[in-house]
Amino acid sequence: MNAYWDSFVANLQHGPWSHALASMQWIFMIYFVAINLAYLILNYISAYQIVRYMREYRANYLPPGLRDYQPPVSIVLPAHNEEKSVVASVHSLLKTNYPEFEIVVVNDGSSDRTRQALIEAFGLVRVPEAYRARLRTEQVRGVYASAQYPRVRMVDKANGGKSDAINAGINCVRYPLFCVVDADCILQPESLSRVVRPFLEDGRVVASGGVVRVLNGCTVANGMMAKVGLPNQWLPSFQVIEYLRAFLFGRMGWSPMNALLIISGAFGVFYKERVIAIGGYRNDTVGEDMDLIVRLHRNLRKEKRDYRIVFVPDPVCWTEVPADVASLSNQRVRWQRGLAESLWSNIGLMFNRRGGAAGWVAFPFMLLFEFLGPIIEVIGYVSMIVLTLAGLVTLKVFLVFLAAAIGMGMLLSVNAMLLEELSFGLYAKPSQQLRLFVVAVLENFGYRQMNSCWRFYGTLLWLFGLRKRYRWGHIHRDGSWHQEQEEAATMTPDLHADGSSNP
Secondary structure, eight states: OHHHHHHHHHHHHHSTHHHHHHHHHHHHHHHHHHHHHHHHHHHHHHHHHHHHHHHHHSSOSSOGGGGGGSOOEEEEEEESSOTTTHHHHHHHHHTOOOSSEEEEEEEESOSSSHHHHHHHHHTEEEEOOOOOOSSOOSOEEEEEEESSSTTEEEEEEOOOOHHHHHHHHHHHOOSSEEEEEOTTEEEOTTHHHHHHHHHHHOTTEEEEEEEEEEOTTOEEETTEEEEOOOOSSHHHHHHHHHHHIIIIIIIHHHGGGTOOOOOOTTEEEEEHHHHHHTTSSOSSOSOHHHHHHHHHHHHHHHTTOOOEEEEEEEEEEEEOOOOSHHHHHHHHHHHHHHHHHHHHHTGGGTTOTTOHHIIIIIHHHIIIIIISHHHHHHHHHHHHHHHHHTTSSOHHHHHHHHHHHHHHHHHHHHHHHHHHHHHTOSSOSHHHHHHHHHHHHHTTTTHHHHHHHHHHHHHHHHHTTOOOOOSSOOOOOOOHHHHTHHHHTTSOOSBOTTSOBOO
16 A cells, blocks of 8 residues: 555656646635635625615614505515425514515425415415416416415415426516515514615615525524524534625625625515516526526626616525535535526626626626635645645645635634624624634534535536436425424514614
């Protein structure tokens, strides 16, 4: 075995690969500096924008006299095998503090009791309602309404996937704005008002997205957030920091440039006619949420329209995240493949003469750092380890590189945590803040590297054409956040109506 290793090391040192390896080290170092510099710039743009936003809107969201002028909104809730959470989610939406809205639940051929649970909980009956198929979908079996809950309707259809279910919901909605919410999500009472506000302030807005937070560890009573908590398990805890970093820094940084390329599929509001004009959600991608936003950019710029796609940092949507490795890995592989499909199917936006910041800045950033990033990062880590073991890189250099990589990750994670506490303060207890800090540090030792490996695998699946479709991509959920609703109903909610914490 030693003879093979010595021969391998000799080939590396003196063979044809020596110059290539030396070049690879420099490429990886330059890439490392570039990606972290880009993230730092986004970091500071986001921090400035959030502080500015909180100064302008925290004190008074909307004068009471103007609330009645908010446009009506249709909430589309696609559901497939969601019997554990769909009823609680609808109850949460019914408590939304908004003057005029409807809830359209789309049962996408569920094989469990999702349909029956909705019928029993809300007294739904089938009605002879006209269905305008402006977007093509799988067969719609019927539309259900409720006399007890007039805001709630259900569309029962054959299974076609999440995109198909949302398109069926769009066909049924009555209002010009629609909001897509996942069936395992909980909204705060003011969330819908806050995410719709950009449409009131600027007639150019065609889409608006809010923040998604981790529901694991929280307690929900009768569809309302009763207690904000942190998960007890490590994997969901790491994702708390990951979501803070992705939303408060990643998306908040792109919004002021009108270069936001993704609004989370769990919580976003759209102008219906613009979505229908581009054909609705695509069924042939696993990243339907990002694909829709990139196509909106591409088509609106092609038509030379003046538009805005914005991100609002305080409308909070709570969602349950994977708590086991298998579900988490499947989710991240799916997300990476969705990213690849969204970028390459809309490659015409990049460096387009009408592309604006979306085509000239955000699109190349996503392609270079988010799509290619996992490949370069994994290959870089492996090559540095091999070269160090082979003696081509000194241990001191390797440790300096490792410390720099981990240190930069810690800086970004801790910055996201601190900005959350200084601005929104949903995790107000000192014990929660200490735990978040510990998690922000520890996630850099294994979790982020593991996440990069999953994304690397997802990229390879796409590159080599292994594109098995995840029509829904369900994760295993324990539903603990709504299993103790009777006990939670006796608690005093930790949140004000606007979503802020009690001091």
